[in-house]
Amino acid sequence: MVSQTLNEIYQLLFDRFGPQHWWPGDTQFEIIIGAILTQNTNWTNVEKAITNLKAADCLSPEKLYQLDITRLAELIRPAGYFNIKAKRLKSFLNWLFENYDGRLSNLESLDTVRLRDELLAIKGVGRETADSILLYAFGRPIFVVDAYTARVTVRHGLIEPGADYEQLRELFQLNLPEDVQLFNEYHALLVKVGKEFCRPKARCPGCPLEKLPHTVEIEYF
DNA sequence: GACCAGGCACATC
DNA sequence: GATGTGCATGGT
Numbered sequence: 614m615v616s617q618t619l620n621e622i623y624q625l626l627f628d629r630f631g632p633q634h635w636w637p638g639d640t641q642f643e644i645i646i647g648a649i650l651t652q653n654t655n656w657t658n659v660e661k662a663i664t665n666l667k668a669a670d671c672l673s674p675e676k677l678y679q680l681d682i683t684r685l686a687e688l689i690r691p692a693g694y695f696n697i698k699a700k701r702l703k704s705f706l707n708w709l710f711e712n713y714d715g716r717l718s719n720l721e722s723l724d725t726v727r728l729r730d731e732l733l734a735i736k737g738v739g740r741e742t743a744d745s746i747l748l749y750a751f752g753r754p755i756f757v758v759d760a761y762t763a764r765v766t767v768r769h770g771l772i773e774p775g776a777d778y779e780q781l782r783e784l785f786q787l788n789l790p791e792d793v794q795l796f797n798e799y800h801a802l803l804v805k806v807g808k809e810f811c812r813p814k815a816r817c818p819g820c821p822l823e824k825l826p827h828t829v830e831i832e833y834f
Numbered sequence: 835g836a837c838c839a840g841g842c843a844c845a846t847c
Numbered sequence: 848g849a850t851g852t853g854c855a856t857g858g859t
Contacts, residue, residue: 760839
């Protein structure tokens with residue numbers, strides 16, 4: 614039973630690592646900015662960029678909307694891909710101001726499917742970024758998939774190699790209760806175990822999931 | 835010095 | 848629809 618295995622994995626991870634307190638961020642807006650900045654980037658680099666934005670007093674929708682894009686790129690430089698990410702942050706803010714008066718509170722009344730579709734229409738916001746925003750900034754019951762999610766589930770035979778993003782998201786959403794706090798903690802725990810043990814092309818001694826069957830050889834993923 | 839990191843858009847086939 | 852490439856800093 615898939616749901617049973619998913620529950621077992623969650624318990625093993627939670628028992629080992631405990632609560633992860635995600636998303637690291639003080640405000641709804643900071644969470645959204647972090648979600649864009651962390652694309653294919655280590656979180657410690659994102660923290661430096663966010664620190665710069667705070668020091669420049671630019672971490673609000675109004676300030677960031679008005680900030681010169683060249684200046685914005687300078688501030689977020691430590692997060693890498695700074696030119697493209699400056700554009701992506703601007704495209705989010707342009708959407709917010711042109712359609713919702715620059716107010717995140719105006720998004721709360723949208724249903725989750727509508728909000729997801731609108732986020733995905735923004736250049737620079739893909740599935741993982743949109744779903745991170747939905748779950749961690751808006752508290753919607755959407756399971757966030759990332760490279761770690763794929764690696765762990767493939768290695769333990771829960772899904773076939775090559776499964777796409779939506780298949781992975783359905784694996785969790787259809788086999789777990791629709792619980793925002795569970796989705797929050799589960800995704801964070803998968804990132805934790807991915808960073809510390811379930812790494813590319815590496816065996817994982819000491820991994821909390823070590824005793825579970827591995828149906829896919831490490832070399833393949 | 836190589837490899838990796840909490841992706842995405844775009845070109846090409 | 849699948850695959851390849853550019854984007855870039857900082858830690859291991």
